[in-house]
Amino acid sequence: MNNKDHFKFSTGVVAYPVFFVLTIWLVFWFEVRFGFNFSKYGIYPQTLKGLRGVLLSPFIHGDIQHIYHNTIPFFVLSMALFYFYRPIAWKVVLFGILFSGFLTWCIGRPSYHIGASGLIYVLVSFTFFKGVFAKHYRLIALSLLVVFLYGSMIWYTLPIEKGISWEGHMAGLITGVFFALFFRKEIAKPKKYVWEQDDYNEDNDPFLKHFDEDGNFIENLEIEEKLPKINYTYKENKD
Structure with missing residues (x-):
């Protein structure tokens, strides 16, 4: 309930x-x-x-x-x-x-x-x-x-x-x-933490997004996500 x-x-x-x-x-x-x-x-x-x-x-x-x-x-x-x-x-x-x-x-x-x-x-x-x-x-x-x-x-x-x-x-x-x-x-149940919920999925955990597969902290993740995706190309200067 x-x-x-x-x-x-x-x-x-x-x-x-x-x-x-x-x-x-x-x-x-x-x-x-x-x-x-x-x-x-x-x-x-x-x-x-x-x-x-x-x-x-x-x-x-x-x-x-x-x-x-x-x-x-x-x-x-x-x-x-x-x-x-x-x-x-x-x-x-x-x-x-x-x-x-x-x-x-x-x-x-x-x-x-x-x-x-x-x-x-x-x-x-x-x-x-x-x-x-x-x-x-x-x-x-x-x-x-x-x-x-x-x-x-x-x-x-x-x-x-x-x-x-x-x-x-x-x-x-x-x-x-x-x-x-x-x-x-x-009985009223206390609120569960995100990882205690039945539908918990590690891939969607906003906290775990700040770490790579090796457990290292990814700096400026939020800033990088908000930056527009730019495809960089270059031309070789033949002069």
């Missing part, structure tokens, strides 16, 4: 993350304003009713601190996703919600699992490993930035703090790695 399809700014780079974040805050505002509690619509593992949370849980948060800590990193990571991986960004987001949610439903404790943190771990994991697999300087730089900003999140994939769904985090991490492998063909 052409690099231009990846590294391209568009209104969707900002608009889509903003829309998603505003939707999450709107749901939270509705809960607070009208006294609802949507936690029961989260993922409840190993129950048929709890499957609805696979789709709904990313939009449900317990308190202001929970929603704040989720929406800020999601906004940053999703913007990076839509800028650097625009052709597959929606696939990563939508299938990330489904896969990480279903995996949480499979391995989670018997409790309601809510919040967008599972999707955030999908984005962190996908962005990091995708850059490593790509070997593209821009994507590697993005991977290093993600590690610098969110590397400490790896600890929350372990049961170290009560009340946090480490299963959802682990599910997101695994899903992100899987996506990085699955979408490997979609």
Whole structure:
């Protein structure tokens, strides 16, 4: 795939993350304003009713601190996703919600699992490993930035703090790695040098034209090529 399809700014780079974040805050505002509690619509593992949370849980948060800590990193990571991986960004987001949610439903404790943190771990994991697999300087730089900003999140994939769904985090991490492998063909490739291209021909190489067959540099090649070709003749002077 052409690099231009990846590294391209568009209104969707900002608009889509903003829309998603505003939707999450709107749901939270509705809960607070009208006294609802949507936690029961989260993922409840190993129950048929709890499957609805696979789709709904990313939009449900317990308190202001929970929603704040989720929406800020999601906004940053999703913007990076839509800028650097625009052709597959929606696939990563939508299938990330489904896969990480279903995996949480499979391995989670018997409790309601809510919040967008599972999707955030999908984005962190996908962005990091995708850059490593790509070997593209821009994507590697993005991977290093993600590690610098969110590397400490790896600890929350372990049961170290009560009340946090480490299963959802682990599910997101695994899903992100899987996506990085699955979408490997979609990785933007760095530009090849002339001699690395499939249609490379030494006879047409503008650099090699400056050297003769023995490897000696030909001076003033460009000037000689621009001079008109003149056929010189002479007549023998018999006087």
